Amino acid sequence: MNCECEIDYEYHEFVECITSALDARDPYTGKHSARVSDMACMISELMGLSEEDIQEIHIAGHLHDIGKIGIPDRVLLKEGKLDDEEWKLMKKHPEIGADILSRSSHFARLAAIILHHHERWDGKGYPFGAKGTEIPLGARIIAVCDSIDAMASKRAYRNALPLEVCKAEIEKNVGIMYDPEIARLALENWDKLTEVYR
Numbered sequence: 024m025n026c027e028c029e030i031d032y033e034y035h036e037f038v039e040c041i042t043s044a045l046d047a048r049d050p051y052t053g054k055h056s057a058r059v060s061d062m063a064c065m066i067s068e069l070m071g072l073s074e075e076d077i078q079e080i081h082i083a084g085h086l087h088d089i090g091k092i093g094i095p096d097r098v099l100l101k102e103g104k105l106d107d108e109e110w111k112l113m114k115k116h117p118e119i120g121a122d123i124l125s126r127s128s129h130f131a132r133l134a135a136i137i138l139h140h141h142e143r144w145d146g147k148g149y150p151f152g153a154k155g156t157e158i159p160l161g162a163r164i165i166a167v168c169d170s171i172d173a174m175a176s177k178r179a180y181r182n183a184l185p186l187e188v189c190k191a192e193i194e195k196n197v198g199i200m201y202d203p204e205i206a207r208l209a210l211e212n213w214d215k216l217t218e219v220y221r
Contacts, residue, residue: 090120
């Protein structure tokens, strides 16, 4: 699966340099972010977004977990499920990532996408409980792609879930966790979107 949008390659290389710092700590996260980025790019193209918006969402996909660089190794690299205290620490990563990017005015829109990528359509996400279209469009796109890859990839505490199980989970949460338009578009293009897992 390759993103076909016009990418500013110098900008893209700079972003890959940043994400390689996180990849050095947690190889899973870097590969995860690349897959999320490609899926988000594909969905953005299917939605007919502008080249500028597609590139922004593609880059945000690469950077969405950059805040994990501020999560302690004992939590980030734990082999097994997190306890309540560890989960609280992990849930800080969108704010840490947004704070890193907000140091530059050029990255303000990227920071907003990263800050909100764990919000839910029904308002039960984090860090703020934003809901519906209060959540930036890029964050809503990345939320769907992030969930797909999290389910379809092997984790320290479980094997990758079968693609039919992943698809059923997305279907079950249309209009609950996920923007209905984006989730339905992902479902309608499921085979193309998930070919990297086959």
